Amino acid sequence: MSGLSAPHFHDEEKAYEYVEARLWPEGPVCPHCGGVDRVGKLKGKTTRAGLWKCYQCRKPFTVKIGTIFEDSKVPMRKWLQAMYLIAGSKKGISSNQLHRILGVTLKTAWFMSHRIREAMSGDDGWPLGGLGKTVEADETFIGTEPGREVKKSFYHKMKVLALVERGGRSRAVVVDSLTVPEVQPIMLENISRFSKLRTDEASMYMSIGRFFYDHQSVRHKAGEYGRGDAHTNTIEGYFSIFKRGMKGVYQHCQKKHLHRYVNEFNFRYSHRAALDYNDTGRADAILKGVIGKRLTYQQTGAAA
Numbered sequence: 326m327s328g329l330s331a332p333h334f335h336d337e338e339k340a341y342e343y344v345e346a347r348l349w350p351e352g353p354v355c356p357h358c359g360g361v362d363r364v365g366k367l368k369g370k371t372t373r374a375g376l377w378k379c380y381q382c383r384k385p386f387t388v389k390i391g392t393i394f395e396d397s398k399v400p401m402r403k404w405l406q407a408m409y410l411i412a413g414s415k416k417g418i419s420s421n422q423l424h425r426i427l428g429v430t431l432k433t434a435w436f437m438s439h440r441i442r443e444a445m446s447g448d449d450g451w452p453l454g455g456l457g458k459t460v461e462a463d464e465t466f467i468g469t470e471p472g473r474e475v476k477k478s479f480y481h482k483m484k485v486l487a488l489v490e491r492g493g494r495s496r497a498v499v500v501d502s503l504t505v506p507e508v509q510p511i512m513l514e515n516i517s518r519f520s521k522l523r524t525d526e527a528s529m530y531m532s533i534g535r536f537f538y539d540h541q542s543v544r545h546k547a548g549e550y551g552r553g554d555a556h557t558n559t560i561e562g563y564f565s566i567f568k569r570g571m572k573g574v575y576q577h578c579q580k581k582h583l584h585r586y587v588n589e590f591n592f593r594y595s596h597r598a599a600l601d602y603n604d605t606g607r608a609d610a611i612l613k614g615v616i617g618k619r620l621t622y623q624q625t626g627a628a629a
């Protein structure tokens with residue numbers, strides 16, 4: 326049985342109920358006045374799905390208000406299908422493919438996928454690692470920095486810094502430079518100082534490493550791939566999925582959008598099967614992120 330056969334992917338009323346149960350776990354809340362007691366569901370043949378009325382402030386509302394779905398005419402069931410597909414595609418899914426599967430225009434599919442990536446942004450606020458835990462840090466290079474001349478080195482490429490806790494979650498960000506002033510605050514904010522840190526021999530890590538419980542680096546240039554637990558194999562696996570997705574699925578990514586794709590891969594990694602998430606659990610985790618993340622056409626950089 327396909328994961329997409331569940332009723333909330335096909336029935337608009339069921340789709341709203343599915344979203345409401347997750348965004349209003351204590352029952353419906355009026356987004357206009359915060360009322361919870363005197364609210365009622367509007368029913369009737371011509372009433373659109375998911376419509377409620379607050380009898381305290383007399384205004385109608387739906388669960389879409391204040392979320393990435395607000396102002397969108399796309400049926401809720403299609404949003405749920407899109408989230409499920411993005412949640413379940415290890416290397417990502419192109420707007421073109423979403424457009425064909427969902428039966429929406431390419432422009433709509435592109436907009437939906439950017440909004441869904443926005444719901445996948447952010448984190449739980451807890452630093453990675455901790456006492457007895459190991460965090461690997463590394464960087465990868467992708468595409469070309471806007472306005473940079475293409476050279477043989479990595480200088481002209483866009484840079485992504487990732488931090489991965491072995492057996493745990495990850496964080497990744499687009500950085501402008503691989504320098505101590507830029508990277509150190511990110512690492513200190515996102516990794517517990519009690520962690521063991523594992524990196525390659527890049528000089529910035531030599532300087533940053535002293536803030537952590539223990540720091541060991543692998544000398545890749547000397548042909549070394551690790552001594553015991555002093556390796557960065559976990560993060561290399563992380564980047565290999567990211568790079569395969571960015572090359573194979575999301576070609577021609579501009580720098581202004583790169584952070585959104587970085588968020589998407591990071592989110593799936595932090596909600597992967599080894600951490601007890603299946604496709605449905607991962608899609609539900611995306612759904613919890615839809616609140617407070619409205620994204621306008623302007624912000625996504627779309628041409629009107």
Ligand SMILES: [Zn+2]
Binds near residue numbers: 357359380382384
């Ligand atoms: Zn109200």
